[in-house]
Amino acid sequence: MPVVAEPEQESEAQLEARFEAVINRKDRVEPRDWMPDAYRRTLVRQVAQHAHSEIIGMQPEGAWIGRAPSLRRKAILLAKVQDEAGHGLYLYSAAETLGVSRQELTEMLISGRQKYSSIFNYPTLSYADVGTIGWLVDGAAICNQVPLCRTSFGPYGRAMIRICKEESFHQRQGYELLMTMMRGTDEQRAMVQESVDRFWWPSLMMFGPPDDESPNTARSMAWGVKTHTNDELRQRFVDMTVPQAKALGVTLPDPELVWNEERGAHDFGQPDWDEFWDVVKGNGPCNAQRVAHRKKAWDDGAWVREAALAFAAGDGSDTSSDTSSDTSDGPRTA
Amino acid sequence: MTSEIRGEWPLYEVFVRGKRGLNHVHVGSLHAPDDQLALRHARDVYTRRNEGVSIWVVRSSAITASSPDEKDPLFAPSGDKVYRHPTFYDIPADVPHM
Numbered sequence: 484m485p486v487v488a489e490p491e492q493e494s495e496a497q498l499e500a501r502f503e504a505v506i507n508r509k510d511r512v513e514p515r516d517w518m519p520d521a522y523r524r525t526l527v528r529q530v531a532q533h534a535h536s537e538i539i540g541m542q543p544e545g546a547w548i549g550r551a552p553s554l555r556r557k558a559i560l561l562a563k564v565q566d567e568a569g570h571g572l573y574l575y576s577a578a579e580t581l582g583v584s585r586q587e588l589t590e591m592l593i594s595g596r597q598k599y600s601s602i603f604n605y606p607t608l609s610y611a612d613v614g615t616i617g618w619l620v621d622g623a624a625i626c627n628q629v630p631l632c633r634t635s636f637g638p639y640g641r642a643m644i645r646i647c648k649e650e651s652f653h654q655r656q657g658y659e660l661l662m663t664m665m666r667g668t669d670e671q672r673a674m675v676q677e678s679v680d681r682f683w684w685p686s687l688m689m690f691g692p693p694d695d696e697s698p699n700t701a702r703s704m705a706w707g708v709k710t711h712t713n714d715e716l717r718q719r720f721v722d723m724t725v726p727q728a729k730a731l732g733v734t735l736p737d738p739e740l741v742w743n744e745e746r747g748a749h750d751f752g753q754p755d756w757d758e759f760w761d762v763v764k765g766n767g768p769c770n771a772q773r774v775a776h777r778k779k780a781w782d783d784g785a786w787v788r789e790a791a792l793a794f795a796a797g798d799g800s801d802t803s804s805d806t807s808s809d810t811s812d813g814p815r816t817a
Numbered sequence: 818m819t820s821e822i823r824g825e826w827p828l829y830e831v832f833v834r835g836k837r838g839l840n841h842v843h844v845g846s847l848h849a850p851d852d853q854l855a856l857r858h859a860r861d862v863y864t865r866r867n868e869g870v871s872i873w874v875v876r877s878s879a880i881t882a883s884s885p886d887e888k889d890p891l892f893a894p895s896g897d898k899v900y901r902h903p904t905f906y907d908i909p910a911d912v913p914h915m
Binding site: 493513515516517562565566569572573576577579580584585586638641642645649788789791792794795 | 828845848862865866884
């Protein structure tokens with residue numbers, strides 16, 4: 484006699500109703516739950532794009548590890564770039580619960596079928612950029628990511644919680660780096676301002692196109708995947724950043740930026756959306772370089788992945804001879 | 818699905834004990850060629866800031882999970898047994914230490 488009754492075959496409509504009920508209760512959807520195909524596809528796209536951004540995001544800053552101005556800065560930058568790798572792995576792990584494989588995702592990235600955040604298609608021209616990326620780019624990422632901790636898909640939200648905990652170090656190290664430079668020479672202050680000038684507009688673009696040109700936003704919000712619109716988050720970021728810029732002593736390169744007493748928020752200019760779409764389409768300063776670098780790392784690592792598998796599946800003959808020499812009690816010569 | 822992709826390392830689920838006295842809690846997953854490397858990778862990916870004192874890794878394929886579709890029948894047996902909860906029993910307010 485079966486202990487567990489056979490589950491009744493539910494109609495699509497019943498399944499959909501139950502899914503909607505979970506969403507409306509602001510409960511979480513978990514990997515083994517039934518979900519509409521479009522919801523699954525939206526999440527795969529968003530989580531994968533987010534994972535790719537973390538991985539590609541290692542490149543602009545990683546380029547400066549070998550040229551860090553002190554051992555302290557080098558250790559910090561290494562730790563930060565390691566975190567980006569970790570964040571990518573958390574997110575790939577979340578994406579996989581939706582039924583895609585990590586390898587597929589990597590192949591989609593290097594063949595250009597999936598995107599990553601356009602911000603990483605801009606070059607890092609000076610060490611000040613390491614600070615600016617921490618302050619502005621990670622600051623914008625935090626604005627985006629904090630609400631995503633409550634996104635409707637459980638594994639994505641849990642990955643975001645983990646990431647947000649670590650992200651605060653990223654922003655603070657960047658701001659501290661810039662503060663240090665601002666206390667330095669005129670030349671160093673000019674480097675900071677120049678860097679902020681280059682990264683301000685691309686940072687605003689990180690929130691995506693304006694709400695009236697973001698066709699997926701309404702549906703993502705109805706599903707609880709997104710909880711705020713692009714423009715809401717962009718506004719929040721500007722309002723948070725203005726006093727930080729003032730404390731730092733830099734000017735944000737927007738002549739329209741002004742406090743609006745009535746709204747209780749800053750008015751600000753629009754980024755160049757033509758440039759945004761152009762970079763999304765692959766024509767940014769570093770698109771080709773970023774993907775080529777990722778592809779090279781993937782191709783160059785193929786033998787390692789294969790060798791590790793072969794070793795794990797191995798017959799042990801190589802291992803046993805290694806082990807016997809390792810456990811030998813005899814003295815070792817240098 | 819995942820395991821059939823050519824040459825992909827198997828998937829492991831990772832559980833971390835935050836400190837002594839707490840349960841191991843599921844934190845995510847990762848790919849590794851074997852158990853030992855899965856532990857190493859779990860340390861690098863999930864405990865970069867002393868998040869744990871102990872890690873378990875287990876092949877995802879070794880986990881048997883209840884199906885969400887069975888939720889009602891599977892958990893039904895405990896649903897109507899309110900007498901398993903202490904609040905089911907009325908005890909006069911003047912009875913001490915109960």
